[in-house]
Amino acid sequence: MAPPADARLQLEAVRLTALYGRRAVVKDVSIIFPAHTVTAVIGPSGCGKSTFLRCLNRMHELSEGGWVTGTVLLDGDDIYADAVDPVQLRRRVGMVFQRPTPFPTMSIYDNVAAGLRVNGHRSRADVDAAVERALRRAALWDEVKDRLRRSALALSGGQQQRLCIARALAPEPEVLLLDEPTASLDPAGTQRIEELCHELKTNYTIVIVTHNLQQAARVSDYTAFFYVGDLVEVGRTELLFTTPTQERTEAYITGRFG
Amino acid sequence: MNPRRVRRRVVNGVMTGLVGVLSFLAVLSLILILGNLVVKGASSLDWNFFTKNPVPAGESGGGVANAIVGTSIIVGLACLIGLPIGIGAGLYLAEFGSGRLGWTVRFVADVLNGTPSIVVGIFAWTWLVKPMGHFSALAGAVALAILMVPMLARTTEEMVRLVPHSLREAALALGYPRWRTSLRIVARTALAGIVTGSLVGIARIAGETAPLLFTALGNLNFSTHVLEPMQALSLQIYQYATGPFDEWHRLAWAAAIVLMGLVLLLSVAARWAIRQRHGAAR
Numbered sequence: 309m310a311p312p313a314d315a316r317l318q319l320e321a322v323r324l325t326a327l328y329g330r331r332a333v334v335k336d337v338s339i340i341f342p343a344h345t346v347t348a349v350i351g352p353s354g355c356g357k358s359t360f361l362r363c364l365n366r367m368h369e370l371s372e373g374g375w376v377t378g379t380v381l382l383d384g385d386d387i388y389a390d391a392v393d394p395v396q397l398r399r400r401v402g403m404v405f406q407r408p409t410p411f412p413t414m415s416i417y418d419n420v421a422a423g424l425r426v427n428g429h430r431s432r433a434d435v436d437a438a439v440e441r442a443l444r445r446a447a448l449w450d451e452v453k454d455r456l457r458r459s460a461l462a463l464s465g466g467q468q469q470r471l472c473i474a475r476a477l478a479p480e481p482e483v484l485l486l487d488e489p490t491a492s493l494d495p496a497g498t499q500r501i502e503e504l505c506h507e508l509k510t511n512y513t514i515v516i517v518t519h520n521l522q523q524a525a526r527v528s529d530y531t532a533f534f535y536v537g538d539l540v541e542v543g544r545t546e547l548l549f550t551t552p553t554q555e556r557t558e559a560y561i562t563g564r565f566g
Numbered sequence: 567m568n569p570r571r572v573r574r575r576v577v578n579g580v581m582t583g584l585v586g587v588l589s590f591l592a593v594l595s596l597i598l599i600l601g602n603l604v605v606k607g608a609s610s611l612d613w614n615f616f617t618k619n620p621v622p623a624g625e626s627g628g629g630v631a632n633a634i635v636g637t638s639i640i641v642g643l644a645c646l647i648g649l650p651i652g653i654g655a656g657l658y659l660a661e662f663g664s665g666r667l668g669w670t671v672r673f674v675a676d677v678l679n680g681t682p683s684i685v686v687g688i689f690a691w692t693w694l695v696k697p698m699g700h701f702s703a704l705a706g707a708v709a710l711a712i713l714m715v716p717m718l719a720r721t722t723e724e725m726v727r728l729v730p731h732s733l734r735e736a737a738l739a740l741g742y743p744r745w746r747t748s749l750r751i752v753a754r755t756a757l758a759g760i761v762t763g764s765l766v767g768i769a770r771i772a773g774e775t776a777p778l779l780f781t782a783l784g785n786l787n788f789s790t791h792v793l794e795p796m797q798a799l800s801l802q803i804y805q806y807a808t809g810p811f812d813e814w815h816r817l818a819w820a821a822a823i824v825l826m827g828l829v830l831l832l833s834v835a836a837r838w839a840i841r842q843r844h845g846a847a848r
Contacts, residue, residue: 362766367739399741409736423740472736479741 318343318363318513319483323378326368328358334360335537336378341483341530346505348512348545351534352560357517360534361485364515365401366394382483399427402476403485407492410460410470410475417456418564419471423477423479445511446474447504466497473504477512484508486516490523502527521561526547533557603826607819615820619788620802626813630821632788633802636703637828639790640782640798641772643707648714651763655715656760657731660750663723672723673715686712687777695781703789703796706782717767725759726752739801762839769832773825775800799825 319341319550323502326334334356341347349357362368363376366387379388387397402423410419412514419465420439430438440458448470460471468507469489476484486505490498505514505527518524524531532542533554541548541557559565614629620626655675659668690709695701729752737747753760778784783795784805790796799821806818 365739367735370735372590393745395741398739403747405732405739407732409730409732411736411751411755413757422737422742426740426742426746451676475736475740528825538708 318383319515320381321360321364321378322381324360324363324380325377326356326363327373327375327377328371329373334363335384336532337534337539338378339532339539339542341513341515343513343531344509344511346509346516346527347530347532347542348528349515349517349532349534350521350524350560351540352565353519354536355534357534358487361403361515361517362487364485365398365403367398367403369394372420381524386466389464399423399479400481401483401485402479402481404469404472404476404487404489408465408472410463410468410471412459412461414456414460416452416460416463416471419460419487420474420478423475427479427511438480439474442474442478443471445477445504445508446470447500448474453490466493466500467498469501470509473501477508483513484514485515488517488519491519494530498523521549533560535560569711574736583652602825603819603823607816607821607823608817609687610820613648615817616824620651620786620817622664623811628817630797630799630802630817630824632785633797633799634700634792634824635788635790636782636785636797637772637799637825639792640706640766640778640796641712643704643766643792644710644714644771645764645768647707648711648767652715652718652767653722653760654809655719657726657748657753659719660726661752670798671719675719678712678716679720682776683709683713684775684776688778690777691780700779701783701795703782703792703794706778706798707792707797710774710783713774713777714767714771717770720762720764720814721766722756723744725756725763729755758839762836765832765836765839769829769836770798772832773800773829775804779804801826 321337323341324334324337325332337360349360350358359368362371364380368374368376376388379386381387382397386392411422414422415435417439420442421435424435440449440453443452448467451467452471455462460468463471469492473484473489479550490501493501502523505516508514509529515525516524528545530542531545531548531554533540533548533552535556541552541554543553549561550555552561614627615719616629616634617631618627618629619632620630655671659672663671685717686709689712690705694705694708698705719759733751734747737751742751777800778798782798782801783796784801785797803818803821803825806814806821810814
């Protein structure tokens with residue numbers, strides 16, 4: 309895929325293969341995610357799209373038997389280089405999961421501050437400001453500003469998911485990975501998160517895995533179609549959905565399988 | 567009415583009744599024990615009982631202040647030794663215990679869990695009392711700690727395993743190092759369960775007699791010296807109950823009420839901690 313000439317390259321997978329033991333679930337994938345764009349990763353269940361996403365912040369290697377060949381470049385630097393500490397890397401590449409995962413023992417405030425505190429000591433005022441900024445960006449501030457000290461579990465599912473987005477945003481990552489972030493939400497919550505994707509891309513590079521083709525069409529600039537571990541096709545979303553070049557892509561987006 | 571329906575109703579009634587009777591029998595033993603204790607011992611429970619030390623045999627009056635303090639010290643010491651080891655081992659088992667070492671630790675804990683407490687007492691006598699040359703509260707505390715550790719390790723492990731994997735991943739994805747994830751997120755989420763397990767463990771060892779018989783030994787005088795023999799409620803009950811005097815028997819019943827009350831209190835506290843956990847999970 310040729311990125312637009314004006315776009316800065318942010319994240320790039322180069323011949324990336326992800327394996328569990330000897331079984332490859334992502335095969336030889338090369339793809340570019342330009343800065344300040346939203347890329348949707350679509351494909352049927354079990355096609356390796358979640359595993360692929362987890363390679364981008366080195367979470368895959370934490371799974372039992374998980375390892376990769378090839379590499380991923382973040383701002384041109386190899387994130388799989390020996391000198392790179394995966395813990396540090398994950399502070400630059402935030403991630404939000406399928407189900408909301410607020411920390412149950414922490415308040416709303418502490419949840420958002422969790423990623424900041426682990427980054428080292430900061431003044432109280434700094435943390436306060438960062439928490440408010442993150443909650444505002446996640447469009448949750450107005451709903452929770454009066455109960456920041458209350459348990460995060462008191463929030464609704466959609467609010468919890470936006471809290472998790474705020475938590476991921478607070479340490480100011482460069483890239484945001486969303487793994488089916490609306491899978492457990494109702495339509496209203498889904499719409500809220502999709503609007504967020506639009507707003508957030510001015511500051512972040514976003515990769516979103518989704519099962520929902522309409523969602524991919526609504527939120528993304530680029531769409532990548534995965535099928536049993538292969539990257540079949542990637543291109544500008546409106547082109548991929550109207551004039552796919554590959555037969556398998558067309559079959560999938562017209563609902564003939566998957 | 568349809569005969570099959572009649573049959574179902576009859577079977578249902580009989581079974582419900584049977585289960586009810588069995589449940590009642592299970593509760594009955596506790597009621598009988600408590601009732602018996604209260605009838606025989608309650609009259610001896612007065613201020614002196616809690617504040618005075620034992621008087622020489624044959625005299626009336628006196629209390630078990632030394633035993634109450636002794637039990638507190640011995641159990642407290644046992645907690646100091648046993649809680650960190652047991653909880654630490656449980657955390658290790660849950661977080662890193664998938665390998666061979668984990669399997670071994672788990673197996674040893676299970677065997678130790680089933681070891682009769684008197685055997686643990688003999689062990690403490692062999693390795694602590696004999697080399698030191700005298701009985702001591704410390705040896706008793708070590709014996710109780712040995713009883714507590716495997717119990718704690720396994721309950722802690724279970725509680726930590728209940729913490730959803732997704733929470734762990736969420737912390738790691740935020741840039742938490744592994745050890746901080748274990749302590750700050752996983753252990754803290756499991757904390758209420760760990761506290762409950764600890765309280766149940768303490769309740770279990772607080773009433774133990776056998777491991778104290780040849781370690782803490784017992785002491786008719788008031789002592790807070792952990793390297794000397796020390797009295798404990800369970801020991802006092804044993805000595806008074808097997809003694810020849812009616813006055814002693816009376817005091818044994820009263821001491822049994824105190825011990826039972828202590829254990830009940832811990833159980834209630836454990837229940838309360840469980841409720842807190844379920845409350846937090848909502």
